[in-house]
Amino acid sequence: MTDQNSLLAQWAAEREVRRFLYREAALADEHDYAGWLALWAKELVYWVPANADDIDPGRKVSLIYDDRKRLEDRLFRLGTAFAHAQRPRSRLSRTVSNIELLDYDPARGGTVQSRFLIGELRRDEETWWIGRARHVLVKEGERLLMKEKHVFLLRNAATVRNLTFVI
Amino acid sequence: MAGQSLQDTIRVDTARNLYKVARRNFVAQEILEAERERIFDRCWLYLGHASEIPQPGDFLTRVVAGRPIVFSRDKDGALHALLNTCPHRGAQVVRERQGNAKSFQCFYHGWTFAQDGKLRGQPGKESYDADFNRDGDADMLPVPRFEIYRDFAFVSFDRGASSLPEYLAGAAEYLDILADQSEVGMVIVGGTQEYAIRANWKLLTENSIDGYHAATTHATYLDYLKGAAGNLAKVPFSGVGRDLGNGHAVVEYRAPWGRPVAQWIPLWGEDGKREIEGIHARLCERFGKERGDRIALNSRNLLIFPNLIINDVMAVTVRTFYPSAPDMMQVSAWAIAPSEESDWARKYRLFSFLEFLGPGGFATPDDVEALEQCQRGFQNLREAPWNDISKGMGREQPSFDDEIQMRAFWSSWHARINTPADTSGEG
Ligand code: FES
Ligand SMILES: [Fe+2]
Numbered sequence: 399m400t401d402q403n404s405l406l407a408q409w410a411a412e413r414e415v416r417r418f419l420y421r422e423a424a425l426a427d428e429h430d431y432a433g434w435l436a437l438w439a440k441e442l443v444y445w446v447p448a449n450a451d452d453i454d455p456g457r458k459v460s461l462i463y464d465d466r467k468r469l470e471d472r473l474f475r476l477g478t479a480f481a482h483a484q485r486p487r488s489r490l491s492r493t494v495s496n497i498e499l500l501d502y503d504p505a506r507g508g509t510v511q512s513r514f515l516i517g518e519l520r521r522d523e524e525t526w527w528i529g530r531a532r533h534v535l536v537k538e539g540e541r542l543l544m545k546e547k548h549v550f551l552l553r554n555a556a557t558v559r560n561l562t563f564v565i
Numbered sequence: 566m567a568g569q570s571l572q573d574t575i576r577v578d579t580a581r582n583l584y585k586v587a588r589r590n591f592v593a594q595e596i597l598e599a600e601r602e603r604i605f606d607r608c609w610l611y612l613g614h615a616s617e618i619p620q621p622g623d624f625l626t627r628v629v630a631g632r633p634i635v636f637s638r639d640k641d642g643a644l645h646a647l648l649n650t651c652p653h654r655g656a657q658v659v660r661e662r663q664g665n666a667k668s669f670q671c672f673y674h675g676w677t678f679a680q681d682g683k684l685r686g687q688p689g690k691e692s693y694d695a696d697f698n699r700d701g702d703a704d705m706l707p708v709p710r711f712e713i714y715r716d717f718a719f720v721s722f723d724r725g726a727s728s729l730p731e732y733l734a735g736a737a738e739y740l741d742i743l744a745d746q747s748e749v750g751m752v753i754v755g756g757t758q759e760y761a762i763r764a765n766w767k768l769l770t771e772n773s774i775d776g777y778h779a780a781t782t783h784a785t786y787l788d789y790l791k792g793a794a795g796n797l798a799k800v801p802f803s804g805v806g807r808d809l810g811n812g813h814a815v816v817e818y819r820a821p822w823g824r825p826v827a828q829w830i831p832l833w834g835e836d837g838k839r840e841i842e843g844i845h846a847r848l849c850e851r852f853g854k855e856r857g858d859r860i861a862l863n864s865r866n867l868l869i870f871p872n873l874i875i876n877d878v879m880a881v882t883v884r885t886f887y888p889s890a891p892d893m894m895q896v897s898a899w900a901i902a903p904s905e906e907s908d909w910a911r912k913y914r915l916f917s918f919l920e921f922l923g924p925g926g927f928a929t930p931d932d933v934e935a936l937e938q939c940q941r942g943f944q945n946l947r948e949a950p951w952n953d954i955s956k957g958m959g960r961e962q963p964s965f966d967d968e969i970q971m972r973a974f975w976s977s978w979h980a981r982i983n984t985p986a987d988t989s990g991e992g
Binding site for chain 1: 754756760763782785786908916918923925929930933934
């Protein structure tokens, strides 16, 4: 017989992760860069590979491969009036689903996989960004934080449009 | 072809140093058709770099001017460019983006070919005459012209095209400057960035060699560099623009950003300094101080007409692009580096590359936006029909932020677009 408590603990962990990912999605959609940045741990990797999901970003070209400093600069730049590719800003709406806790410990965090579908509207052009995300989450005190986020685009080997919002 | 409409595409007034380009050139379908026939079907076009297929049997597939091509290395190490279509009944023979193979097999009826395109086998061979392939017409066809300059492989679909070095004219020297950055050979660092821009392809040609827009369009990038201590060398922007003949052009200039070959910035620390200074010193040893300094310290944005860009800046990018419609282009971009570069330098190079370049970079998206804004502005072309690229026209030596590069491009474009097919070899 399954232990009720462990089921409950598993459900609580899943709920915590789900709520975290939904929150992250909402902040990203709303261009709330400060709020989104606050979800990150101190040391971080924000990575969108190109061509294939399993490339070595130290040896091959990615689309985005940020450490904390680069990410802070990215968000700062997007927040100014001179990030021309985001004047006007993209209107965004994303769905996050198929959340799976892989190798995950509720007390410490771990790896989480999900799927996303992002609708982007900029002026009269609608773009769909589809893919899989892998988060490495860490528990710091009561809070979950992102340590790594890897975004595997469906179109990683096809032409993409400007990627100037938080994905 | 509507000949009349091809003539009033540029207006040049040398007395007043005015150079105007018709906005129609960026918009009209018949211009795109003329470009396909008179530019893309005739010029030398970039196919790839020899380092992308280093081993015997290596191959990759790529589309050049609308043609699917196989770029392959045979068992003896020789390079080939084949039209990726089966001589039997047309299927694309090679379907992978890249790989290594002993032979190519068309999966439809199973014909097999060597990496040089020669027919090797046909299922049911006994049903054909013994001399069936006497004239080689059952071999995969090579691209009409294929030549390599310092590992840069080019194709032309015009059998009568001049030789590649002749075509490259003054641009060859700049490929030398790049190739000489390595003693063993430059390599394409794995991976392609591919992005789409809703704008005419010529806008990207102009933008890629435009030293005039950086201070405004890329203000946030430059501020970003300035913001972090040690990101910049104490070098102000200065330099020249040059017409290299045949429509090729370059801007060559000093810039404050760090260059893996070889301009040190404080951010790279003392170890970095030793390494960068070592690279610089070695260049001076090999080529003398003047050329060594030039290779190491100058940045260069090079256009090889019509659509190959090699920008040797804080990293080196090789970029080519094709129109799918007058207002739409697809871009492919690679990074290239000396193969002997240390892991440290390679990592830094890629870091700088991504910082500036590509759809997720700090600069390229703003260029994309600028180009798309131009394309939108051109909707006013009936009332506002002309672009101006006169900057620096009266100067003996135009500066890197003048527009001589665009004039070099457009003058050649204009001449080519007005050269009908029958006067160019067998065309
Ligand atoms: S089409 Fe290739 S073997 Fe028939
Ligand atoms: Fe630019």
